[in-house]
Amino acid sequence: MDQTFDRRSALKAIGLSAGSIAAFSCSDREEAARLQGANATTPADLDWGKAPCRFCGTGCGVEVGVKDGQVLAVRGDVKSPVNKGLLCVKGYHLPSFLTGKDRLTRPLRRQADGSFQPITWEAALDEIAQRFQSTLEESGPEAVAVYGSGQWTVFDGYAALKWVKGGMKSNNLDPNARLCMASAVMGFMTQFQSDEPMGCYEDFEAGDDFVLWGNNMAEMHPVLFSRILERKRQKPSTRIVDMGTRRTPTTEYADLYVEFRPGSDLAIANGILHLLVKNKKLDQAFIEDNIVFRRGIEDLEKIGYGCYGDQAERYTFKDEAKEATFDDFVAFLEEYTPEKVEAISGVPAAQVRSLAEIYGDRRRGTVSLWCMGVNQHTRGTWMNNLITDLHLVTGKISRPGNNPFSLTGQPSACGTVREVGTLSNRLPADMVVTNEEHRKKAEKIWGLPEGTINPKPGYHAVDMFRALSRGDIQTMWIQVTNPWVSMPNLERFERSPNDGRFIVVSDIYPTPTTAVADLILPSAAWVEREGVFGNTERRTQQWNQLVPPPGEAKEDAWQIIQVAKRMGMGHLFPWPENDWHEPMFEEYRSFTLGAGKDLGSYQHLKQARGLIWPVVDGKETPYRYAAGIDPYVKKKEGVHFYKAKGYGERAAVWLRPYHPPAEEPDEAFPFWLCTGRVLEHWHTGSMTRRIRELHQAVPKAYVEINRADAKQLGIQNGDVVKLASRRGEIELEAVIDGRGQTPRGSVFVPFFDESRLINKLTLDAMDSISKEPDYKKCAVRIELTT
Amino acid sequence: MSVLKSALIGVVLLATACGGSEPAEKVGVPGQPGRLKSAGWVRAERRAFDGAPPVIPHQRFGPPCLSCHNERGMEVAGVGFAPANPHADTDGLSSRSRCNQCHVFRITDEVFVANDFAGLPQRAVPAARSYIGAPPVIPHAVFMRENCHACHDGPAAREEIRCSHPERVHCQQCHVPVTTRGKFLE
Numbered sequence A: 001m002d003q004t005f006d007r008r009s010a011l012k013a014i015g016l017s018a019g020s021i022a023a024f025s026c027s028d029r030e031e032a033a034r035l036q037g038a039n040a041t042t043p044a045d046l047d048w049g050k051a052p053c054r055f056c057g058t059g060c061g062v063e064v065g066v067k068d069g070q071v072l073a074v075r076g077d078v079k080s081p082v083n084k085g086l087l088c089v090k091g092y093h094l095p096s097f098l099t100g101k102d103r104l105t106r107p108l109r110r111q112a113d114g115s116f117q118p119i120t121w122e123a124a125l126d127e128i129a130q131r132f133q134s135t136l137e138e139s140g141p142e143a144v145a146v147y148g149s150g151q152w153t154v155f156d157g158y159a160a161l162k163w164v165k166g167g168m169k170s171n172n173l174d175p176n177a178r179l180c181m182a183s184a185v186m187g188f189m190t191q192f193q194s195d196e197p198m199g200c201y202e203d204f205e206a207g208d209d210f211v212l213w214g215n216n217m218a219e220m221h222p223v224l225f226s227r228i229l230e231r232k233r234q235k236p237s238t239r240i241v242d243m244g245t246r247r248t249p250t251t252e253y254a255d256l257y258v259e260f261r262p263g264s265d266l267a268i269a270n271g272i273l274h275l276l277v278k279n280k281k282l283d284q285a286f287i288e289d290n291i292v293f294r295r296g297i298e299d300l301e302k303i304g305y306g307c308y309g310d311q312a313e314r315y316t317f318k319d320e321a322k323e324a325t326f327d328d329f330v331a332f333l334e335e336y337t338p339e340k341v342e343a344i345s346g347v348p349a350a351q352v353r354s355l356a357e358i359y360g361d362r363r364r365g366t367v368s369l370w371c372m373g374v375n376q377h378t379r380g381t382w383m384n385n386l387i388t389d390l391h392l393v394t395g396k397i398s399r400p401g402n403n404p405f406s407l408t409g410q411p412s413a414c415g416t417v418r419e420v421g422t423l424s425n426r427l428p429a430d431m432v433v434t435n436e437e438h439r440k441k442a443e444k445i446w447g448l449p450e451g452t453i454n455p456k457p458g459y460h461a462v463d464m465f466r467a468l469s470r471g472d473i474q475t476m477w478i479q480v481t482n483p484w485v486s487m488p489n490l491e492r493f494e495r496s497p498n499d500g501r502f503i504v505v506s507d508i509y510p511t512p513t514t515a516v517a518d519l520i521l522p523s524a525a526w527v528e529r530e531g532v533f534g535n536t537e538r539r540t541q542q543w544n545q546l547v548p549p550p551g552e553a554k555e556d557a558w559q560i561i562q563v564a565k566r567m568g569m570g571h572l573f574p575w576p577e578n579d580w581h582e583p584m585f586e587e588y589r590s591f592t593l594g595a596g597k598d599l600g601s602y603q604h605l606k607q608a609r610g611l612i613w614p615v616v617d618g619k620e621t622p623y624r625y626a627a628g629i630d631p632y633v634k635k636k637e638g639v640h641f642y643k644a645k646g647y648g649e650r651a652a653v654w655l656r657p658y659h660p661p662a663e664e665p666d667e668a669f670p671f672w673l674c675t676g677r678v679l680e681h682w683h684t685g686s687m688t689r690r691i692r693e694l695h696q697a698v699p700k701a702y703v704e705i706n707r708a709d710a711k712q713l714g715i716q717n718g719d720v721v722k723l724a725s726r727r728g729e730i731e732l733e734a735v736i737d738g739r740g741q742t743p744r745g746s747v748f749v750p751f752f753d754e755s756r757l758i759n760k761l762t763l764d765a766m767d768s769i770s771k772e773p774d775y776k777k778c779a780v781r782i783e784l785t786t
Numbered sequence B: 001m002s003v004l005k006s007a008l009i010g011v012v013l014l015a016t017a018c019g020g021s022e023p024a025e026k027v028g029v030p031g032q033p034g035r036l037k038s039a040g041w042v043r044a045e046r047r048a049f050d051g052a053p054p055v056i057p058h059q060r061f062g063p064p065c066l067s068c069h070n071e072r073g074m075e076v077a078g079v080g081f082a083p084a085n086p087h088a089d090t091d092g093l094s095s096r097s098r099c100n101q102c103h104v105f106r107i108t109d110e111v112f113v114a115n116d117f118a119g120l121p122q123r124a125v126p127a128a129r130s131y132i133g134a135p136p137v138i139p140h141a142v143f144m145r146e147n148c149h150a151c152h153d154g155p156a157a158r159e160e161i162r163c164s165h166p167e168r169v170h171c172q173q174c175h176v177p178v179t180t181r182g183k184f185l186e
Helices: A007-023 A026-035 A094-098 A121-139 A154-167 A182-192 A222-234 A265-278 A284-290 A326-333 A338-345 A349-360 A380-394 A413-421 A436-446 A461-470 A556-566 A581-592 A602-607 A692-697 A707-713 B002-020 B039-046
Strands: A047-052 A061-067 A070-076 A108-110 A116-118 A144-148 A173-175 A209-213 A239-244 A256-259 A291-295 A322-324 A366-370 A403-406 A475-479 A502-507 A519-522 A531-534 A539-543 A651-655 A671-676 A702-705 A720-724 A729-736 A746-750 A778-784 B074-076 B080-082
Touching (some): A108 A121, A121 A144, A121 A475, A121 A519, A121 A556, A144 A154, A144 A461, A154 A413, A154 A436, A154 A531, A154 A556, A182 A403, A239 A349, A256 A349, A265 A326, A265 A338, A265 A380, A284 A291, A284 A380, A291 A326, A322 A326, A326 A651, A366 A380, A380 A403, A380 A651, A413 A531, A436 A581, A581 A602, A702 A707, A707 A778
Parallel strands (some): A144 A173, A144 A475, A209 A239, A209 A366, A291 A651, A366 A403, A475 A502, A671 A746, A702 A729
Antiparallel strands (some): A047 A061, A061 A070, A108 A519, A291 A322, A531 A539, A720 A778, B074 B080
């Protein structure tokens, strides 16, 4: 060094160093070092790509900063109309969900001794294909099943749908989204004969009153809630109404908090409708032009709850749509006086009147928002119907700031499950397997002979796992979900490996579900592969692969295609191995064109920060059914529910009565149990618990107990208590006056913690129409341990 | 020659001390024995990567966050100085916003599973000047950090990033954020 170092630069170095010391400034020296070429990694050194967030259904845009094949940072995408640069704490910590030490990187096969040993992809795929093939041959298409996810990309879901329905001629394809928003699907289908909301997130800047039905939006959809809070700051007359069975962080921001007994929301909604009729607040002209009335089966005995008697093995109740009139509607509502509603719900009659004033005020825009509280409900479809009824009879629909808006919990519950149709009875773009024309259309697009698609719907999620327990399903593939944490009444589904059934699980980390698998496949996640998600507001968002997956991990769609090819079903996936995403998407897109569900082209999606369908002539549709906005509406003004052919292109207002919950507290089990989520964790926690900052904020599940109840039981904050239902028991730490406060006689437990499985206690009662389980209401008792 | 040599070693050592190794290092304040420079270290300790929202370094107190973390910050008896809210001028955020949407407490040091994540480092990137005496550029993004005073002014401002002239409130009159490393023309 001495030899090559010339005197001049040495003197320069001394000069710099002396100067720096004199100024006592480190940054000047650093600056000097940088001028000489030393380079720290800064945001400007990363390659930034776009992607939607991996977690909830909001679909925030994130920019992903990549260097040397690693995600080093994310930031809110200011160009995204969803979040405008803001994220929540989960979104900000996205990068480290990819890098947990126990990431699955090789296929693993269970051995005779119960241990897992790595095997090659070839061996794994061969065995899966052989198992599915032999089960099909020996026991038929009812004995195979694929259990998927609202976290599937559109590619994964479409590949699974085509393989199961077009290849294996089975309809045993259902997703975890059945546990999450199936009731919203059936709500929209029964009223508009087309799924998904009519409004969009711009409703948050246009509405005056935001009515949250059993929805802790501050924690579950924080970025959307921040848009409402900002609306309130800019327009202080904005009101937030929080309706719930428990005080949550959302309640702190509410102008009106309406606390009701679990399940009594049905009575409240009918009570509001009663008052709207009584007070002549209906929009008669709108009803005249756009509404029909329908009534379903209301006999409690006949409907049941899906968990008692014969229904505990298979629940197949089917509703009927009987015609009704406006007069029937008025007569039906007669009994739901505010006083009766008060008696059922515990909500003061005056509050019911306040709610009716909100919905009946034509000068103010009203947005109803709901998520799991309404959907995970033994009469969830009815509740969806009733909330939408409130908007239909007042004409507060398909206009900015006036919409019933169901929120989704998974990033592509809409894009993949609802739009692609990865449910046991559905096909893409609102089509169903029970309709011959629909089957023919799908067979034509797929180039399959007529009669290929099975017209008999398969098992819905809960029945699918019941059938697996019985042994009726012998071979099952589970992707991107964790049912051994998330299914209700978990003890029912306990399984020992090597019991004659064969379960394949594709995931990125070990979970209680991989623990019961026979074969585990390592998956590529999020920006480790190319993908498309569809969010709650009908926005389809595409992203490119930005980093390589770890080890031998592969994307889920690829895994399905490889197995299909080994089963002689390669004709379903005729695209080149190195370039199949775009042609697959364009084939799927052909289902949507002209159906009122038109997706943007793949090239357009690659450029855009998401596009809200229907996309016609390259233009998005922020409000469906609205004249002048929705290109399918030919009217000059007002709305046109053009998808509801069965109702004469009108929307249906349903008459839905109050039914009590499936299980209520009694002497032996005196407390209501409600389960749910926390801001920091997402679903079963397999990703968010591996993020240090999130785990350190909420390391374990707990039970929220009312202060007065705790005092009576001698329970102090932090005590370990035993919580038991008729089905199971677990121990948890008690929290009194934590972030949520339960009313007397009820407790709340989050479900993210795999070592404290609250779903051992929950009841597998279901919504009568959507077959979505009710995780929000069952009876438990509390005991103080030692 | 030996003088030259030791000076060179000194330069190398100083360079290493300032910006060389990983972010969690502690660097002394020249001329003040025992005092540590802390901006970079504190940033790293509380953030997953440069740009991630910091976790909350204190226990849960009763009042709303913004009653102490107001626009100017506040001395809280027995705890320390609560820095000002850096988002005071951020579009879409206000006193109505929910701080816990992005900032969470750290109630344990344990982890569920070890994690290999090494994010964008938190080193205090020096601000470039075109010449000695020119106002340095802003070396970080300003979105969500529009209130410069939160970090660069008041008792909570770390020594090495404390502004010498906080009374001149319109910071971006002279200091501009760097948004690209590209050049318009050579």
